Structures are given as structure tokens and as C-alpha cells.
Amino acid sequence: MGGLREMVASFVVPGPSGVAVRTRLKGLTAGDEKVLGMVGDLLGTLASRDLKARCAAGLQHDSEQWAQHKRVLTGESSSRWAGSITKATHDQWALARRGRLAHIHSLQAGVRTIRHRLSLPIGEKGSKRAPGGYHSRQEWFAKSRRLHVLEDRLRSAQADWQAGVVHVVRGGKRLLKTRHQLETAHLTHEQWRHRWHAERRFLEADGESGKRHGNETIRVTPDGEVSLKLPAPLAHLANAPHGRYVLAGKVSFAHRAEQWADRVTAHRAVAYRIHEDVQRGRWYLTASWTIPPTSTVPLEAARANGLIGVDTNADHLAAWRLDAHGNPTGQPLRFAHELTGTASHRDAQVRHALIRLLHWARRHSLAIAVEDLDFQAEKTREKHGRRKKFRKLISGMPVARLRARLVSMAAEPGIPVIAVDPAYTSRWGAQHWQKPLITKTRKTTRHDAAAVAIGRRALGHPVRRRTAPPRAHQSDVHGHRTVQAGAGTPEREGNRPRIPGPRTRSVGAGRGANAVDQNAQHRPGRSAEHESWQQDSLPLSL
Structure with a gap:
């Protein structure tokens, strides 16, 4: 048992801290889709520029730089759009940094394993807890070369981590690599370009408690009307007062509709995101909000x-x-x-x-x-x-x-x-x-x-079915053998109920009624030993 690792105690998993529901934007006109594309492309360009500046700052980024970036973006869009962009940029940088740390841990585990296996003789068998040596000299040589590759990658990743350098692709690394494999992905250059632009758009707005319907930037009324605040360069496209654009179609949520309606009616914060599914040719709206932590x-x-x-x-x-x-x-x-x-x-x-x-x-x-x-x-x-x-x-x-x-x-x-x-x-x-x-x-x-x-x-029970009795005295004198019944369990030492009919081939029905009654057995210290028919011991004088 000394080789077993220490077990972590069981715990009740805390509930979720937020909710997200999605619905389709139906009934959009060609003009609506054009405006959404123009707004998303403009804000996506600003988000890419802000992400570049955030990655360049690295670990030196502070609240003053955050405020400065927001002031620059405010002049090209609006204060609320700028706040959403800077927050999303910082979250993306933090996610990339956590991914870099996980990559470092993976490289360290690979380096430790290869070093251990290279130190063993070729063909040595491993155990359940540690791998053995490599099977052949050729495999040993190939793994020794791979060790140098992993060590070089590890040094590079650790240097990036210490300097705060992250590698981020807006739109996704997988879609970026697909550009060089269009035939395999069954895509034309125009189709890939359309998908690339759609993934790099930015149409997200954080909620604000106390504001009308919980969001001033992207607003959804209780009856399903969707409108958004246009950035300053696109204010001439507004079809509603105060520089807003109202979409022709209306939305309705099939899941958690009552919770969403209660929040927008009470003007509580609701965040929204609009994105296009290029493959289906559809636009979707995602609503999300935080919920108070439930008592575990x-x-x-x-x-x-x-x-x-x-x-x-x-x-x-x-x-x-x-x-x-x-x-x-x-x-x-x-x-x-x-x-x-x-x-x-x-x-x-x-x-x-x-x-x-x-x-x-x-x-x-x-x-x-x-x-x-x-x-x-x-x-x-x-x-x-x-x-x-x-x-x-x-x-x-x-x-x-x-x-x-x-x-x-x-x-x-x-x-x-x-x-x-x-x-x-x-x-x-x-x-x-x-x-x-x-x-x-x-x-x-x-x-x-x-x-x-x-x-x-x-x-809280052990996995094994029974606890073995002590070897020195294999009886119930040291306590009940099973681990199911505790010391305070009622009738834990009581007799088993008799089941009608034969239990074994040697004992017939109705026989052995006192088989578990210790007082009915001929054992020292039991009442059956002192019955009237019991033979007395011989006197010592004889």
C-alpha cells in the first residue's frame, strides 16, 4: 500500500455562475445583414488592433494602459463598444497565457518520461507505475533525437512565459491553417475568405444593470425587437433615433425564456453576442447573464x-x-x-x-x-x-x-x-x-x-466489499466483520431471520432453528453448559 497515492476527499461540485441561451435571428433583410457585416468588420478591426497592443505590452500592462486603449477606441466607436473590446481582448490574452502554461506542463512531462526510458537498458520491461526501456536500438536513437526537440520547445515556451509573450490568432488557428489545405477541406478561396471574415467580426456587448432592458449597446426588448448602437463612423446608417439601427426580424428564446424576460423587464444586466454561421447562412443571437451562487x-x-x-x-x-x-x-x-x-x-x-x-x-x-x-x-x-x-x-x-x-x-x-x-x-x-x-x-x-x-x-465507504478479520483471532470478538454496519447500528449482532424452505442440501426445512443462537450452543460461558442434564465435573479427590 505504500506505492498508492494519497486520495483526495470527495466534494460537492458548486453550481454554474452564469447562463447562456441562443436563438436564431429570423426575418433579416439584405440591408440588415449588410449593416451587421459592416459593424462587425469595423469593430473586428479595432479588436485586432487592440489585441496587438495588448500582446505587445505583455506583463507590463496595467490599468492606466487599459484606460488609454479604451480612450483611443472610444473616438472610433463609442464608450460602450470600447469597453467590450478591451475586456474581450484582455480575456483572450489571459486564456492564451493559461494555454501556454498547460503546454509547458505537457512538455515537461514528455521530457521526464523520455529521460527515464533512455536511462534504462534496451528491452527492459516496465511496471504498472513506470514505463520500461525502449524496444530496440533504433527506437532508442529516435527518442533521443525527440528529446532534444522537446527540450528546445520547452526552453522556448518557458522564455515566452517569463516574458509574457502569447500566440493568439483572431478567427482561430485551425481556420488559419485551412487556408493552405483548401482542397482537403473542400473549400474555395472565396468560401474560406467569407468564413475568415465572419469569424473575425466583433459584435459583443456587455450588460449594464439599471440601463434600459439591461444593455444600451445591443438592446432586445421583451417583445423581441433587436437594435444596436452604431459606431461613430457608421452613424449615417441609423434607422432609429439616437444613432440606433433596428433589425427587421424579432427574436424569441425557447430555453429559459421566462428568466430572460424577467431580467430585461427589471432592467438587469444581460450580455449579447451576434454572429453569423457561414455554412448555414444564418445569424444567431446569444444572451448571457450571471446568476448568484447557489448554496451547495x-x-x-x-x-x-x-x-x-x-x-x-x-x-x-x-x-x-x-x-x-x-x-x-x-x-x-x-x-x-x-x-x-x-x-x-x-x-x-x-x-x-x-x-x-x-x-x-x-x-x-x-x-x-x-x-x-x-x-x-x-x-x-x-x-x-x-x-x-x-x-x-x-x-x-x-x-x-x-x-x-x-x-x-x-x-x-x-x-x-x-x-x-x-x-x-x-x-x-x-x-x-x-x-x-x-x-x-x-x-x-x-x-x-x-x-x-x-x-x-x-x-465515504472503502471500495472493497468486506474487511478481513484479524489473523490472530478470526472471529467477531474484535467487532463485526463487515464494514457496512457501524457500532451503534441497532440489531447488528441479532439473529438472521429464518427463510422458509431448505437452505442447503444437508439441512431440511424447519431444522437448525437455533443455529445462530449462541446461548443454545455447547460453548464455555454459555447458558446451555449449565443445563440439568449436563454431566458435572469429577471431584479432584478421586
């Missing part, structure tokens, strides 16, 4: 009625219900999802699986226990070597998106989500629970057993 349910209260243990897999969610004592009840359920196709299709599959899981949990008023997974440092090829299928498997598992979706969707019906340490759940679940749970009508898989292990860890 105490861990003991979430465990009171038992819970549902969930094991996350690449193609399904394996779930099993456990009672408060950690015993699996009922039958295991599996919620399948296919992570193929487009990103929207994959996201819909994940949501569909989670909806069925949440309906089951709400029907029985149970909490949900999931693993606190993070594969960011576990999917490098240096760690898993030639196991390409396994690397592809863990790379394709949407653990971060699935957990975020689960927490946000569970917050609405008030279902607690408990995160547990993922260490050894699959291994110990298969070792202690897979075989005992197999019946003639049920084939328990390794994933089902892992769901039981996850649920038991969330309940």
Missing part, C-alpha cells in the same frame, strides 16, 4: 438517501444506484452516446445521455457521483508509447465538457453532483465487484463495477 448541499445531506455512481466512457455512461450503505441496488443502466460527426452533433449526443441520467436521478431523488477526471497531462505519446488506440480513446473522451454540462443541467432540478478521486476505481471495482455482481440474467462489465466503486467512494 452539504456532503452528508447528498449522501443521505444513497446516490448514483457514474463511470464515464468513450461511448456510454455506466451508472448504478447505491443505497446509503454502499450496496448496489436494482440493475445497472447504460446511457449511450456517439462522439462522431460535427461538434454540434457530438454535443447533442452528450446532452441527450445526460438528460436521461438526470431524469433517473430526479425520479428517485438521488445525487450523482462522477470522477474528477483530467486527461490534459495523461494523453501524451511519451507516456503511453505505442498504445495509439488508448491515446485516441482518452483524447476523444469529452470529460471536461461532460462534467460542465452535467453540473449546469443538474443545477436546474437541484440534483447534487459529487466529484470523487478517480484513482484505481476501474481496477478495484473490477477486482472486488465485477464477479460477485454477475448473475444468470445479468452480465456485469468492468465499467458497471467501476460505477459501484465510484459510488462507494462518494459515500
Whole structure:
């Protein structure tokens, strides 16, 4: 047990801090689309210029520079547009910096693994906790060259991190690289250029509490009328007073419509974003707002009625219900999802699986226990070597998106989500629970057993089924052998209820009624030893 890592205590995952809903902008005229494109292109140019200045400032950026950039942008747009641009620019720079740090950690893990394997003799076998040496001299030589490449990348990344240098592409690095592979992407140059301009537009506005309908820049009235404040260079395009442009179509939200209507009616802050889907030829409006943090349910209260243990897999969610004592009840359920196709299709599959899981949990008023997974440092090829299928498997598992979706969707019906340490759940679940749970009508898989292990860890019980008695005295003198019943549990030492009918081949029905009554046995210290028919001991004088 000395080689096992320390387990992190289970905790109730806090709820989401914000809400975002999206709807389609229908009924737009050609003039509306032209105005939206012109406003987005102008603000996108200003955002690119501000991002360049922010990246050049690096770690020397302060509030004074922020205010100066905002004053410059205000003269070319408006004060509110300038505030949205500078905030989005700083958020994008901070995100790129966090990504650079994660890249450094990945390179460090790869360098450590290669150095360890190069130090071992060729062909030496590894263990479960450490990889062995390389299989051949050729592979050893190739990995030694790769070590120099990774070390060079690591030095460059660390130098950028210390200097505050980040690498950001407005519009996305993937779309930028597609420019050199138009035939493979089945795109023409005009189609790629249209998509590139659409992704680099900027049509975002932060909400303002106390202002009319919660936003002065992009305003949506309760009846669905959408209008936006035009920047100063495009003020001549206004079709409404005060330099505003009102779109011809109206919008309506199908999800959280009542919450959105309550906020805009009370003039509470709502942020909006307008973007174009070039492939579908549609415009969309996204509304978002912050919500007060919900009071997290105490861990003991979430465990009171038992819970549902969930094991996350690449193609399904394996779930099993456990009672408060950690015993699996009922039958295991599996919620399948296919992570193929487009990103929207994959996201819909994940949501569909989670909806069925949440309906089951709400029907029985149970909490949900999931693993606190993070594969960011576990999917490098240096760690898993030639196991390409396994690397592809863990790379394709949407653990971060699935957990975020689960927490946000569970917050609405008030279902607690408990995160547990993922260490050894699959291994110990298969070792202690897979075989005992197999019946003639049920084939328990390794994933089902892992769901039981996850649920038991969330309940505070050990994963193993029983605690072995002491070797020196294998009896109940040191306490009850099972770990399910505590010392204060009523009738924990009571007799089992008799089941009608034969229990074994050697004991018939109605026999052995006093089999568990210790006072009825011929043992020292029991009342049966002093019955009248018991032979007295011989006198010592004889």
C-alpha cells in the first residue's frame, strides 16, 4: 500500500455562475445583414488592433494602459463598444497565457518520461507505475533525437512565459491553417475568405444593470425587437433615433425564456453576442447573464438517501444506484452516446445521455457521483508509447465538457453532483465487484463495477466489499466483520431471520432453528453448559 497515492476527499461540485441561451435571428433583410457585416468588420478591426497592443505590452500592462486603449477606441466607436473590446481582448490574452502554461506542463512531462526510458537498458520491461526501456536500438536513437526537440520547445515556451509573450490568432488557428489545405477541406478561396471574415467580426456587448432592458449597446426588448448602437463612423446608417439601427426580424428564446424576460423587464444586466454561421447562412443571437451562487448541499445531506455512481466512457455512461450503505441496488443502466460527426452533433449526443441520467436521478431523488477526471497531462505519446488506440480513446473522451454540462443541467432540478478521486476505481471495482455482481440474467462489465466503486467512494465507504478479520483471532470478538454496519447500528449482532424452505442440501426445512443462537450452543460461558442434564465435573479427590 505504500506505492498508492494519497486520495483526495470527495466534494460537492458548486453550481454554474452564469447562463447562456441562443436563438436564431429570423426575418433579416439584405440591408440588415449588410449593416451587421459592416459593424462587425469595423469593430473586428479595432479588436485586432487592440489585441496587438495588448500582446505587445505583455506583463507590463496595467490599468492606466487599459484606460488609454479604451480612450483611443472610444473616438472610433463609442464608450460602450470600447469597453467590450478591451475586456474581450484582455480575456483572450489571459486564456492564451493559461494555454501556454498547460503546454509547458505537457512538455515537461514528455521530457521526464523520455529521460527515464533512455536511462534504462534496451528491452527492459516496465511496471504498472513506470514505463520500461525502449524496444530496440533504433527506437532508442529516435527518442533521443525527440528529446532534444522537446527540450528546445520547452526552453522556448518557458522564455515566452517569463516574458509574457502569447500566440493568439483572431478567427482561430485551425481556420488559419485551412487556408493552405483548401482542397482537403473542400473549400474555395472565396468560401474560406467569407468564413475568415465572419469569424473575425466583433459584435459583443456587455450588460449594464439599471440601463434600459439591461444593455444600451445591443438592446432586445421583451417583445423581441433587436437594435444596436452604431459606431461613430457608421452613424449615417441609423434607422432609429439616437444613432440606433433596428433589425427587421424579432427574436424569441425557447430555453429559459421566462428568466430572460424577467431580467430585461427589471432592467438587469444581460450580455449579447451576434454572429453569423457561414455554412448555414444564418445569424444567431446569444444572451448571457450571471446568476448568484447557489448554496451547495452539504456532503452528508447528498449522501443521505444513497446516490448514483457514474463511470464515464468513450461511448456510454455506466451508472448504478447505491443505497446509503454502499450496496448496489436494482440493475445497472447504460446511457449511450456517439462522439462522431460535427461538434454540434457530438454535443447533442452528450446532452441527450445526460438528460436521461438526470431524469433517473430526479425520479428517485438521488445525487450523482462522477470522477474528477483530467486527461490534459495523461494523453501524451511519451507516456503511453505505442498504445495509439488508448491515446485516441482518452483524447476523444469529452470529460471536461461532460462534467460542465452535467453540473449546469443538474443545477436546474437541484440534483447534487459529487466529484470523487478517480484513482484505481476501474481496477478495484473490477477486482472486488465485477464477479460477485454477475448473475444468470445479468452480465456485469468492468465499467458497471467501476460505477459501484465510484459510488462507494462518494459515500465515504472503502471500495472493497468486506474487511478481513484479524489473523490472530478470526472471529467477531474484535467487532463485526463487515464494514457496512457501524457500532451503534441497532440489531447488528441479532439473529438472521429464518427463510422458509431448505437452505442447503444437508439441512431440511424447519431444522437448525437455533443455529445462530449462541446461548443454545455447547460453548464455555454459555447458558446451555449449565443445563440439568449436563454431566458435572469429577471431584479432584478421586
